[in-house]
Amino acid sequence: MEINIEKEIQALKSEYNVFKEGLEKQETLNEKFFKSLRKRPAMAINKEIRDRILGDVVTIPTIIVICIHIDWSLLFGILVSLWALVDLGITLWVSRKLGMNHLLDDDVRTVTGKIAGYRKFYAGSLIAAIVPVTAMFTYIFMRLYAQADNATAVRLITISGIISITVAIVITLWQYKKHVRRCRELLEQFEEK
Amino acid sequence: MNAKEQQFTNIIREHERTIYTVCYMFSSNTDEVNDLYQDILVRLWQGFDTFEGKSDIRTWIYRVSLNYCINFSKRQKKQRERLDLGTGFPSEGRSLEKNLQIKQLYKRINALGLVDRSVVLLWLEGLSYDEIGAILGISVKNVSFKLVRIKEQLKKMSNI
Incomplete structure (x- = not known):
């Protein structure tokens, strides 16, 4: 049966107004709402950036305390701290460039482009970080090996370390790439075809 | 406050x-x-x-x-x-047939891509092509082009 789409769309438009009239009026804006604002979760990217900044800030004193108290090389502590500082600088720059506080104010196409760029940047930086991360964990493992008193403990440290690092990198990269792909798919929909 | x-x-x-x-x-x-x-x-x-x-x-x-x-x-x-889209809309005061018709149309709209769905939504809201373009970040020409294509797409879907 042939359906008259124009007629149906006009019907939809009038029904749409009926629907809007039927929406329940919500009294959500009150003192309680404003008080609970601080407890609300932020947008995923906002939270990611905040967590990353926090991670960098915590890393520096932690690694220095470890180096002083557990007889680890001070050079290692300095290198890790420098790395955390560089990451902190880049994260702050990205956050500023993205304009986190106004991110959603732009039009949908611009916002999608910005988010795709952000994810792509971090996917790239994660790949670039594989070598320093491997070097860092190799050092940590060497120190742990030095403290281990039997072969089983050494094997356990090696296997669990390799598996957890590989899984963490693969999952993060996969998530970033998936998000970039979805943003690209969306950006393609904006094109005039 | x-x-x-x-x-x-x-x-x-x-x-x-x-x-x-x-x-x-x-x-x-x-x-x-x-x-x-x-x-x-x-x-x-x-x-x-x-x-x-x-x-x-x-x-x-x-x-x-x-x-x-x-x-x-x-x-x-x-x-x-996986969601049966359109079920959240109030159905009181409509005949069963009309209700089904509207539900089906919403289902078809929800099968569209996110951008096309947004265009239809803004058009249904009665916004001008200029406003739709400013919200989505596309040209007025692209808005009108998309609306024509969306109507064709909806028609194709209704024939399946």
Whole structure:
């Protein structure tokens, strides 16, 4: 049966107004709402950036305390701290460039482009970080090996370390790439075809 | 409630339905719609201080709401596809046949891509092509082109 789409769309438009009239009026804006604002979760990217900044800030004193108290090389502590500082600088720059506080104010196409760029940047930086991360964990493992008193403990440290690092990198990269792909798919929909 | 909160509350009261309609276009689950609505209010409040009035307040509300819902939809893509969209709409006072017709049309609209769905939503809201273009970041020509193509797509879907 042939359906008259124009007629149906006009019907939809009038029904749409009926629907809007039927929406329940919500009294959500009150003192309680404003008080609970601080407890609300932020947008995923906002939270990611905040967590990353926090991670960098915590890393520096932690690694220095470890180096002083557990007889680890001070050079290692300095290198890790420098790395955390560089990451902190880049994260702050990205956050500023993205304009986190106004991110959603732009039009949908611009916002999608910005988010795709952000994810792509971090996917790239994660790949670039594989070598320093491997070097860092190799050092940590060497120190742990030095403290281990039997072969089983050494094997356990090696296997669990390799598996957890590989899984963490693969999952993060996969998530970033998936998000970039979805943003690209969306950006393609904006094109005039 | 201070003056700023009162001003924000008044703006939201005026545009409450607008935010709800955007939420309903991206979810049919009432709890989810309410969560989306709350999250959008938070985003609007966070941006309220710095809203410079470069665009119309309505355009700004649409932008924030659509950006939030589209991002939410991207994250929940698989779940969205499984949902029976359109069930969140009130059905009182309509004949069974008409209700089914409207439901089917909403189902077809929800089968469209996120951008096309947004175009239809804004068009249904009665916005001009200029406003739709400004919210989505596309040209007026592209808006009209998309609407023609969407109507054709909906027609094709109805023939299946």
